[in-house]
Amino acid sequence: MPTDPATPPAQVDLLPYEARLDARSASAIDLVVIHCTELPDLAMARRFGEEVLYPGSQTGNSGHYYIDRDGALHQYVSNDRVANHTRGYNERSIGIELVNRGRYPDWLAAQHQAMDEPYTPAQVVALIALLQRLQDEVPSLRLIAGHEDLDTTEVEATDDPSVKVRRKRDPGPLFPWDRVLGAIALQRLSK
Template sequence: MSPDLPPPDLPAPDRPDRPDLPDLPITFEPLPYAARLDARESAQIDLVVIHCTELPDLAMARRFGEEVLYPGSQTGNCGHFYIDRDGSAHQYAALDRVANHTRGYNPRSIGIELVNRGRYPDWLAAHHQAMDEPYTQAQVTALVALLQKLQAVLPSLRLIAGHEDLDTTQVPATDDPAVMVQRKRDPGPLFPWPRVLAAVALQRLVP
């Protein structure tokens, strides 16, 4: 499978009642270790996982993505796609590669990261669990366009989830070990689930 998505004039699958969304240019910028990520068949992809970067900007998210965290494979943690606040879309890993973004779900899923500060920089501090940065209209529009494109090229794609839906692990807070906090809270309470689900033919997966 080519790392680049097909031309943007593909119709939105199963949504004949909605006009096509605007074109979504995608910049392909593979991570240095992208070719070392495990290969997979497109037929096994049935899930999209929505994340937020919990970092201040795309440049820092890129730096985090480039870090090698797994010595055996010489790879790190990353999503397949990143959508910046201005709606620009960037692809860091090919669809036919398994990206490390959600424990237990990577082989079957596509990871999409939305740039948003989340709980940065005190991710696991008990006093800093609010996620109060709203997602921009440009981000949500770009996300819906990307999801529709993915559905058009991946017939097996039928499910969508937030990272917080799939990783419900609790850990001791860094500022008070007696308090337990959620390890992952993204995309968080301000993510517009109703708007996204109304625009795509995907079912939300909440185990």
């Protein structure tokens, strides 16, 4: 794969259950979903990714790639495996997680819905470089979406059950969609 010498390759550190995730061919992939971890740091995101949440398959929630605030790129799931990151879209997509606190630690509290941590310039540069590489590696890739575009489910707020909040709001209002879309050939998909 061609790489920009200024962009280091991904540090591959596959999740312990990665081999138990369903296999797929590259031709099945047409979508990238952008997420934020909604956690304080990469170490906590890794711990959450390692948690087994699905007893039948002995797997958990995870993305394929994680981009830390300094732009460091980590791969936790191979592209030829189906990661569990967006309900209803996993089989056809690659999940990319940007380290960002989001609504942490009160994700579903009505009084804590602001997502006010900006993405770092290093994260955005690394994301664009990764998306450009993925376009070269996966010829069927043609779409991009935010998690919030695809999962619009509302749930009762944890601090006030009479209020409904969005279950997923990432990557959130501070994600630089114009800059990212201007640098890649993928089209934005919404539900």
